[in-house]
Amino acid sequence: MQVLYLLIEAIVKCVVVFACLMLSVAYLTWLERKVLGHIQIRFGPNRCGPFGLLQPFSDGIKAFFKEDLVPGKADKAVFVLSPMIAIISAIALFAVIPFGNEFKIPGTDWVVKLRIADVDIGLLYIFGVASLGEFGIVLGGWSSGNKYGLTGSLRAAAQMISYEVALGITIIGVIILSQSLRLTDIINQQAGGFWNWNIWYQPVAFILYIICGLAEINRTPFDMPESESELACGFNIEYSSMKFALFFMAEYAHMITMGAVAVTLFWGGWQAPLPQLDFIPGIVWFCGKLFIFCFFFIWQRGTFPRLRYDQIMKFGWKILFPLALINLLITALVVSLKG
Amino acid sequence: MIVPLLKGLAFTLGRFFSRPITIQYPEQKVPPAKRWRGIQYFEKDEKGQLKCVACGLCMAVCPSQCISIVTAENEQGRRYPLTYELDALRCIFCGYCEEACPVNAIFVGKNYEWVARERAPFLMNTEKLLDQKKYNP
Numbered sequence: 001m002q003v004l005y006l007l008i009e010a011i012v013k014c015v016v017v018f019a020c021l022m023l024s025v026a027y028l029t030w031l032e033r034k035v036l037g038h039i040q041i042r043f044g045p046n047r048c049g050p051f052g053l054l055q056p057f058s059d060g061i062k063a064f065f066k067e068d069l070v071p072g073k074a075d076k077a078v079f080v081l082s083p084m085i086a087i088i089s090a091i092a093l094f095a096v097i098p099f100g101n102e103f104k105i106p107g108t109d110w111v112v113k114l115r116i117a118d119v120d121i122g123l124l125y126i127f128g129v130a131s132l133g134e135f136g137i138v139l140g141g142w143s144s145g146n147k148y149g150l151t152g153s154l155r156a157a158a159q160m161i162s163y164e165v166a167l168g169i170t171i172i173g174v175i176i177l178s179q180s181l182r183l184t185d186i187i188n189q190q191a192g193g194f195w196n197w198n199i200w201y202q203p204v205a206f207i208l209y210i211i212c213g214l215a216e217i218n219r220t221p222f223d224m225p226e227s228e229s230e231l232a233c234g235f236n237i238e239y240s241s242m243k244f245a246l247f248f249m250a251e252y253a254h255m256i257t258m259g260a261v262a263v264t265l266f267w268g269g270w271q272a273p274l275p276q277l278d279f280i281p282g283i284v285w286f287c288g289k290l291f292i293f294c295f296f297f298i299w300q301r302g303t304f305p306r307l308r309y310d311q312i313m314k315f316g317w318k319i320l321f322p323l324a325l326i327n328l329l330i331t332a333l334v335v336s337l338k339g
Numbered sequence: 340m341i342v343p344l345l346k347g348l349a350f351t352l353g354r355f356f357s358r359p360i361t362i363q364y365p366e367q368k369v370p371p372a373k374r375w376r377g378i379q380y381f382e383k384d385e386k387g388q389l390k391c392v393a394c395g396l397c398m399a400v401c402p403s404q405c406i407s408i409v410t411a412e413n414e415q416g417r418r419y420p421l422t423y424e425l426d427a428l429r430c431i432f433c434g435y436c437e438e439a440c441p442v443n444a445i446f447v448g449k450n451y452e453w454v455a456r457e458r459a460p461f462l463m464n465t466e467k468l469l470d471q472k473k474y475n476p
Contacts, residue, residue: 039351042361303351304344 005110013116021094025252026056032252032298039302063245071238073145082143083239083246086136089129090253096122097260098184100270100283114270114283115184122183123175126261127168130216133254134160137218140247141235152234155224155309159215162316163222167212169324173205173331174198174265187269194273199266204327206266208320210296213258215316217251220301224309259293260286376432376447379425379463380471389465390444393420397436397445405429406436425463427453450474 030045030052037044045052070076100114119125134156141153177198178186190197199206215222224234231237236247263269267289270282307315362369371377384390393410405428411421434447448471455461463471 035355038355038359041354041357041359043359043363046363299351299355300348302355303347 009112010116013112017094017099017116018091021091021253021256022249024256025249026060028252028256028294029059029248030056031294032301035295035298036302039299060245063242066241068241068243069238071145074238075143075145078139078143079238080243082136082140083243083250084136085139086133086250087246087253089133089136090250090257093126093129093133093254093257094260096125096183097257097264098187098269099260099286100281103281118182118184121181123171123181123186123265126257127164127171130254130257131160131164133250134216136247136250137235140239141237144235144238146238148231148233148237149235152224152231152237156218156235159218159222159224159312159316162313163212163215163320166208166316166320166324167216169321169328170205170208170212171265172328173202176328176331176335177201183264183269187264187271190268191271193275194268197266197268197271202266202327202331204323205331206262208324208327209262209266212320213262214297214300215312217254217258219255219297221304221307222312223306224312255297256290256294259290259297262293263289371449371451375449375451376434377449377451378427378447378453378471378474379430379436379445379468380448380450380475381465381468382444382446382472383469389419389469390442391420391423391440391465392442392444393418393423394441396439396441400435400439402433402435403429403431420465423465423468425468427461427463428458446475448475 033055034044034052045055048054048058070079095116096119098113098115098118102111102113104111137156138153138160141149141151141156174186175181178189180186180189186198214220218224236244239247263286270286272278272280272282272285382390393408395408395410398404398406398408405426407422407424409421410418412418432447436445437447445468450471453461
């Protein structure tokens with residue numbers, strides 16, 4: 001009976017998290033268009049429903065009924081597979097993110113933990129699966145048999161390698177502090193107010209994480225794989241209909257996950273910023289912090305121009321990588337000296 | 340290196356909280372310019388009669404020859420247009436008809452919203468030209 005309850009709990013959590021993630025992906029596209037619009041002193045979508053709130057669904061229906069083309073010269077199996085890789089890895093990332101504290105279902109002594117899986121190697125899992133998502137982009141551009149797609153995927157591959165190194169080294173600083181790869185442990189260590197958050201102990205790592213994370217999810221200052229102006233949308237140039245929509249959803253889901261990992265590692269996850277505010281459920285704090293990150297990702301997209309390809313490579317290897325190394329060395333030194 | 344980036348972020352945040360300058364067209368309209376030449380309209384005199392005396396000057400002056408008039412005379416000996424046709428698809432909205440008119444019967448108006456699925460509605464006659472008056476108070 002216990003096993004059955006566990007199974008039901010797991011399935012319910014999976015379905016709820018999946019639905020919430022997909023809904024927030026849909027509304028993140030709406031938010032992005034709205035915020036970009038207001039940054040450019042216009043309204044953004046406001047025709048479909050009040051404040052354009054039905055726009056994501058109208059876009060979804062449109063994408064669903066578009067013609068699904070596969071180019072004749074494309075490698076069909078890989079071409080179909082790569083959007084799936086992208087979306088699966090983006091969704092699978094959310095499996096280990098703790099988005100709230102545990103709570104007791106009233107009337108029973110059944111404790112529900114607000115996370116799908118509490119893995120010992122949560123952080124390692126996140127970085128493994130996140131780099132799997134890049135394969136979707138690389139393979140998608142390569143298999144479509146288009147020169148722009150190929151160039152885009154080559155850039156994606158180069159960018160992935162150079163920024164993942166810095167990202168990984170950046171994270172090691174946090175791991176040294178928390179002595180654990182389990183995300184719940186990392187969050188529990190940051191309990192008791194915002195002065196305990198890792199951002200105060202690892203400010204450089206936080207900034208480096210944001211920059212590398214933007215490069216990792218191919219967002220605007222680093223959106224080399226799909227630079228619209230030079231590559232005419234890059235890796236997804238031959239994709240249409242639902243396959244394109246899958247890439248699109250994967251990009252936004254990835255953005256949410258990057259924000260969620262940043263919240264978990266640096267902003268104390270679902271912990272309240274002040275101990276007096278603990279009565280508000282952790283999931284509210286988590287969503288609020290996540291919203292700040294998502295807003296920042298969109299806000300900086302409306303601000304910064306795209307870097308050139310060689311600038312990105314130079315920035316990654318000559319600035320971010322040494323900075324991450326120095327940060328790691330200093331953190332290790334301080335932690336070992338303090339015992 | 341960091342300061343210009345932060346300046347940019349502050350600038351866009353300021354823009355984000357400013358009011359959009361978009362004019363939401365079908366609901367809000369920009370009034371046309373003072374000398375805007377749109378679709379023509381007919382004026383009536385104080386007795387409610389058509390002012391036009393069918394002299395044919397507008398027909399003569401029209402560079403794109405889009406006006407054609409058939410003249411008639413009523414019992415009082417006053418000339419009036421039996422048919423007045425203005426092919427708005429050929430009209431170039433130069434406003435010469437308004438300038439040429441000796442009795443101030445035809446004017447170029449302010450209306451610029453004019454959509455139809457066939458050609459027939461663009462062929463103006465006396466009634467339609469009188470009807471256009473409602474867009475030009």
